[in-house]
Amino acid sequence: MSPPVDFDVIVAGAGPGGSMAAAALSRAGWKVLVLEKKTFPRSKPCGGCLSRRVEALLPRPLLDEVVENTISRAIFTFKQKETLEFTTSQPAAYLVRREVFDLRLAREAEKSGAEFRFSTSLSSFQVFPDFVTVNTSAGIFKSRFLVLAYGAYPGERPFKARRRSLTYLALEGPVPDSGLVTPWPPEAVAVHLGSVAFGYGWTFPCGNRLSVGISFWPEKERHPKRSRDHFLKGLSLLKNRPRLKGHLIPCYDGQPVPYAGDRVLRVGDAARLVEPFLGEGIYYALWSGRQGAEVISTALKSGDPDLGPYPQAIAQHLHPEFARALQLARWVYACPGLFWWLLKKHNSIMTIYFSILRGQESYDRFFWEFKKKIRHYTGLRWVLGEPRRRFFP
Numbered sequence: 001m002s003p004p005v006d007f008d009v010i011v012a013g014a015g016p017g018g019s020m021a022a023a024a025l026s027r028a029g030w031k032v033l034v035l036e037k038k039t040f041p042r043s044k045p046c047g048g049c050l051s052r053r054v055e056a057l058l059p060r061p062l063l064d065e066v067v068e069n070t071i072s073r074a075i076f077t078f079k080q081k082e083t084l085e086f087t088t089s090q091p092a093a094y095l096v097r098r099e100v101f102d103l104r105l106a107r108e109a110e111k112s113g114a115e116f117r118f119s120t121s122l123s124s125f126q127v128f129p130d131f132v133t134v135n136t137s138a139g140i141f142k143s144r145f146l147v148l149a150y151g152a153y154p155g156e157r158p159f160k161a162r163r164r165s166l167t168y169l170a171l172e173g174p175v176p177d178s179g180l181v182t183p184w185p186p187e188a189v190a191v192h193l194g195s196v197a198f199g200y201g202w203t204f205p206c207g208n209r210l211s212v213g214i215s216f217w218p219e220k221e222r223h224p225k226r227s228r229d230h231f232l233k234g235l236s237l238l239k240n241r242p243r244l245k246g247h248l249i250p251c252y253d254g255q256p257v258p259y260a261g262d263r264v265l266r267v268g269d270a271a272r273l274v275e276p277f278l279g280e281g282i283y284y285a286l287w288s289g290r291q292g293a294e295v296i297s298t299a300l301k302s303g304d305p306d307l308g309p310y311p312q313a314i315a316q317h318l319h320p321e322f323a324r325a326l327q328l329a330r331w332v333y334a335c336p337g338l339f340w341w342l343l344k345k346h347n348s349i350m351t352i353y354f355s356i357l358r359g360q361e362s363y364d365r366f367f368w369e370f371k372k373k374i375r376h377y378t379g380l381r382w383v384l385g386e387p388r389r390r391f392f393p
């Protein structure tokens with residue numbers, strides 16, 4: 001007979017990944033505890049941009065409650081000197097405030113029956129053949145399974161040790177409407193290429209504020225402070241210079257990640273499930289939370305603790321797209337001028353990108369179109385092959 005436990009599943013972290021997993025598991029009838037280090041609502045440095053793919057994971061009424069802006073226009077700048085604009089008849093993305101979005105998802109999980117303990121961190125855990133013990137700031141708990149959904153900062157910072165892994169450093173700050181010289185169009189996001197090395201800058205509207213930030217790969221950006229200052233100076237619509245807060249974005253980089261082991265499974269940023277081209281992580285945190293919950297639920301029902309189907313699902317559904325996105329990131333961020341030149345010549349490439357955000361197209365198609373056009377114009381057959389690992393993640 002199995003020894004008694006306090007919960008069927010403990011989830012560490014109440015971001016989108018953790019709350020999604022907790023909601024799905026509670027709905028399936030399991031006893032779930034969510035540990036969250038902070039108190040909610042809490043702020044999280046984030047652009048808050050959700051691709052419309054999210055409609056497959058979240059119900060319409062919930063989205064209607066949290067979406068602040070619907071995006072149908074993209075503005076690109078190159079070195080903040082030249083500008084290109086693209087519009088789409090069908091919206092491609094949504095903007096949310098993370099403090100509102102994450103709180104709403106946590107409430108959904110609570111309504112489904114999950115127990116939440118805020119201001120309670122997971123400090124360590126130990127796996128036994130039939131259960132897991134979880135040490136927290138509020139004592140020790142025992143569960144059958146553990147979901148690690150603690151984001152990019154679990155405490156022990158496992159990603160720091162991985163040299164050359166693709167972890168972007170992002171600096172973000174919200175600017176209230178009153179801090180703008182002219183109002184920002186509520187349906188437009190701007191992506192600034194060539195402002196930082198191996199990355200991009202952004203200006204995203206969200207309700208009555210604008211999220212301003214840069215995201216770059218520190219291995220390549222040697223002068224982040226100088227680039228940040230230069231970027232902010234180039235944003236002529238700002239009355240004052242906002243204070244940008246730093247945070248890590250642990251992206252998929254093709255290196256192995258222990259997605260699931262004995263009775264423990266990782267979701268979202270804790271599993272590096274961030275698409276490396278745009279740095280989109282919210283959708284993948286939700287996807288992996290739901291997928292992880294399904295696999296744990298099956299294991300609980302059958303009594304077989306094998307979590308193998310979870311990494312298999314990631315390899316099947318996410319890795320092919322992530323690998324293409326990584327290949328694109330390597331070329332676009334290393335040679336932003338090349339991408340800019342292509343955008344100017346072929347605006348059809350953005351039509352494909354909008355479709356990717358809506359979940360109707362793949363990065364694979366985008367990559368091949370990109371490659372075909374670059375080869376056509378340059379006549380060089382080697383363009384967009386595998387770049388040398390010495391220079392790229």
Ligand SMILES: Cc1cc2nc3c(=O)[nH]c(=O)nc-3n(C[C@H](O)[C@H](O)[C@H](O)COP(=O)(O)OP(=O)(O)OC[C@H]3O[C@@H](n4cnc5c(N)ncnc54)[C@H](O)[C@@H]3O)c2cc1C
Pocket residue numbers: 012013014015016017018035036037038044045046047048049050051120121122123149150151152153154155170171172213247248249267268269270274279280281282283285
């Ligand atoms: C500046 C910036 C801009 C970004 N912009 C976008 C964007 O526009 N669109 C997009 O899709 N993605 C964006 N991302 C990525 C996105 O924010 C993450 O991928 C997403 O939040 C991952 O969700 P998660 O649930 O895995 O982790 P998180 O949202 O980070 O949640 C983890 C939770 O775990 C808690 N926690 C941490 N340690 C412990 C512990 N030991 N015990 C208990 N709880 C703990 C934390 O307090 C937190 O609430 C951005 C990231 C950054 C840094």
